[in-house]
Amino acid sequence: MNARPTQDAMQALVTGWVRPEVRALTAYHVPDASGLVKLDAMENPYSWPQELVREWLDVLASVPLNRYPDPHAAPLKDRLREAFALPADADILLGNGSDELIQLLLMAVAGPGRKVLAPEPTFSMYRMISTFVGLEFVGVPLRRDYSLDLAATLAAIREQQPAVVFLAYPNNPTGNLFSAADMAEIIAASPGVVVVDEAYSAFCDASFIGELGRWPNLLVLRTLSKLGLAGLRLGFLVGPHAWLHELDKIRLPYNINVLTQASAEFALRRFDVLAEQTARISADREDMHAQLAAMPGITPYASQANFILFKGPAGRAAQLFNAIKARGVLIKSMHGAHPALADCLRVTVGTADENAAFLSALRASLDA
Ligand SMILES: *Cc1c(COP(=O)(O)O)cnc(C)c1O
Numbered sequence: 001m002n003a004r005p006t007q008d009a010m011q012a013l014v015t016g017w018v019r020p021e022v023r024a025l026t027a028y029h030v031p032d033a034s035g036l037v038k039l040d041a042m043e044n045p046y047s048w049p050q051e052l053v054r055e056w057l058d059v060l061a062s063v064p065l066n067r068y069p070d071p072h073a074a075p076l077k078d079r080l081r082e083a084f085a086l087p088a089d090a091d092i093l094l095g096n097g098s099d100e101l102i103q104l105l106l107m108a109v110a111g112p113g114r115k116v117l118a119p120e121p122t123f124s125m126y127r128m129i130s131t132f133v134g135l136e137f138v139g140v141p142l143r144r145d146y147s148l149d150l151a152a153t154l155a156a157i158r159e160q161q162p163a164v165v166f167l168a169y170p171n172n173p174t175g176n177l178f179s180a181a182d183m184a185e186i187i188a189a190s191p192g193v194v195v196v197d198e199a200y201s202a203f204c205d206a207s208f209i210g211e212l213g214r215w216p217n218l219l220v221l222r223t224l225s226k227l228g229l230a231g232l233r234l235g236f237l238v239g240p241h242a243w244l245h246e247l248d249k250i251r252l253p254y255n256i257n258v259l260t261q262a263s264a265e266f267a268l269r270r271f272d273v274l275a276e277q278t279a280r281i282s283a284d285r286e287d288m289h290a291q292l293a294a295m296p297g298i299t300p301y302a303s304q305a306n307f308i309l310f311k312g313p314a315g316r317a318a319q320l321f322n323a324i325k326a327r328g329v330l331i332k333s334m335h336g337a338h339p340a341l342a343d344c345l346r347v348t349v350g351t352a353d354e355n356a357a358f359l360s361a362l363r364a365s366l367d368a
Pocket residue numbers: 042096097098099100123168171172197199222223224225230233234235
């Protein structure tokens with residue numbers, strides 16, 4: 001009988017086979033929120049009215065769990081077209097969250113010397129997924145006010161010739177919308193594809209959906225997560241057939257499960273309920289921004305999303321984060337994620353009660 005392998009032998013084996021860029025990564029960390037007011041992940045805080053939950057459960061009761069999902073989910077795509085007024089001549093590709101679509105696109109273009117570019121700070125998955133599929137990630141710093149540095153971005157595009165450029169619109173974690181005119185110049189100057197990531201479209205009026213077809217290299221990425229269905233994991237990429245047709249080949253055939261398909265179709269038929277919730281969140285965001293702006297030592301940034309980035313007194317981000325948490329509210333410290341985010345924290349807009357709990361925890365923590 002073999003002796004059990006030692007830890008050292010095991011580690012040598014793993015080190016020998018797992019690519020160095022993967023070993024150098026830190027797994028995406030999701031903090032434990034049990035017992036806390038959860039304002040860290042841009043979730044919609046509202047549930048559905050009882051009568052709607054009952055109707056939804058009736059729908060789920062008839063879903064055949066013994067069968068594989070519809071691989072093309074055509075009825076769901078029709079609902080998405082309708083709900084989001086997607087252009088009739090644009091294709092749709094569904095993903096298990098928009099994260100999966102980012103991964104699909106990057107797997108399709110990955111190869112020696114290939115690069116991905118995005119302004120930074122931005123959504124951390126662009127860099128993380130680029131790295132683990134073997135692409136080089138190039139971050140171009142945003143200006144001090146988190147607007148695009150157009151000249152630097154165009155110069156980097158010329159020099160690096162990126163296969164993919166990501167523009168989060170509004171940007172996460174800064175919350176602002178980039179200039180649409182600057183974005184148009186970036187799209188026109190990009191040799192590869194440009195993904196406009198509209199994860200927060202429910203909280204602003206701006207979108208590039210109407211620009212689809214104007215350039216051959218524009219794709220728009222959306223998700224139902226921030227809208228109020230984060231648990232379902234449904235993202236969609238919209239754009240020219242030529243691109244999505246290729247990406248569809250590397251999509252695993254049953255990536256959208258039967259419960260997600262049925263639930264998303266149901267929810268989109270009652271889009272009014274979600275729209276009412278997101279309108280309330282946008283209004284409450286303005287209240288929260290005003291209250292933050294009135295606090296000594298706190299500088300909130302203007303946001304077009306369902307969260308607010310704010311700067312606290314120098315050197316206190318970790319202490320504030322912990323003190324707010326000790327008072328029962330979980331937000332996110334962005335300090336250390338990027339030099340431009342020094343002393344910054346990010347809070348998701350929750351219900352009126354949750355927002356009040358956060359603001360009083362912050363007030364008390366500042367005095368502590
Ligand atoms: C949250 C977020 C996503 C991820 O959305 P999922 O559909 O839940 O995977 C994508 N892009 C940005 C900018 C985000 O903030």
